[in-house]
Amino acid sequence: MELTFTEEQAEIRKTIISFAQRELNIDVAERDKAGVFPRGLWNRCAEMRILASLFPEPYGGDGFDFTTTVSIFHALGYACKDSGLVHSLITQVMCGILIHLFASRDQAARLLPDIASGRLIYAQAITEPGSGSDALAMRTTAVKKGDGYLLNGSKTMISNGPIADRVLVFAATDPTKKALGGFSCFLVSTGDAGFSQGKPIEKMGLRTLMNGELFLSDCYVPADALIGREGQGAILFNEVMEWERTLIPACLLGELERVLEETVQYAQEREAFDRPIGNFQAVSHKIANMKMNVELGKLALYHAAALKGSRKHAALETSVAKLFISESLKQACLDAVQIHGGYGYMTEYEVERELRDSIASTIYSGTSEIQANIIARLAGLKPHATTKLS
């Protein structure tokens, strides 16, 4: 099986790469330092149809297949040095995928055009102060009231949370049922009574991505704010995670390719002991590892993308892609800083920012440990009877 982009995919990737290199990389260091969300650049990305590729044309999208969408985000991750902006865009697309897969036709027709055009910003809220990896231990509740639901609880670390116009909130509709029908997903809008958004939380990296707390205090939503059926939340969460664990590694793989290129160039230009440092095996083998991981990452990524694109279950393949590519990127960034020596530690060379950004990738969308648990289980290892599944 040969892994090559179609002519159309190659053409789109070329356009995205030249757009991102031309427009998205100006003042990244300053934005990172100030921790501001670049709304103008977000709008430009939307104009370039980056948010629209996957969604059907009647809903304002461009109707491309999932592999093409993955190849677009792969190109964006490679060419855009603002990883916070890239993560913000992925968050939006993931909310669109959830709606596309599970919402009613009416809801999709109403909601997807604003996602595809970027007119409204979306967020997805699962994590709470007391529950992250153990997502279904969430305390937020949604209790039926009249024709709608009353939501109470709080969420934290939510990407786009402080700036979102709409949030897909997961809540327990029947805490006694837990994963077997106890959770549901609701659309909450800014301005809904009882809903409030916290300020952006200061972070180590991805500083142009806004993460924050969300508060629901007797927040009433009508019945048609329910996305999917009542009790379908855990199914919805698991399915959407598989798509997310493909789209996210697509960007991370692009970043890994960029870090490799920058490091090769530096290792050829920087001299020590009368030769380029790339001539030292201790340096060249780190670069060889980066290249090997890029090549293996491509196989894992596009295999997972093909499976999800044909609507197959791919919990194993998507966890493999997420775990392998995020850990490879983190290691590559550490090695890149080392190869850049003291300059690698200085902000001017930007690899220190790549390292700070990369660390988050082994935490969000399920930590590396959680991906490993999933992989071990799907390799046939049975969990202990009293161990909760992750």
Ligand SMILES: Cc1cc2nc3c(=O)[nH]c(=O)nc-3n(C[C@H](O)[C@H](O)[C@H](O)COP(=O)(O)OP(=O)(O)OC[C@H]3O[C@@H](n4cnc5c(N)ncnc54)[C@H](O)[C@@H]3O)c2cc1C
């Ligand atoms: C940049 C960023 C963006 C995020 N965006 C969002 C978002 O948009 N929406 C959202 O809902 N959440 C978001 N999160 C939250 C993220 O999903 C959680 O941080 C993550 O799931 C881990 O949960 P936790 O932080 O509570 O850590 P914990 O679950 O408390 O884990 C702490 C440590 O224990 C380990 N651990 C826990 N359980 C197990 C186990 N069973 N086996 C082995 N090890 C285990 C973990 O791997 C980790 O190392 C974001 C986080 C970050 C950093």
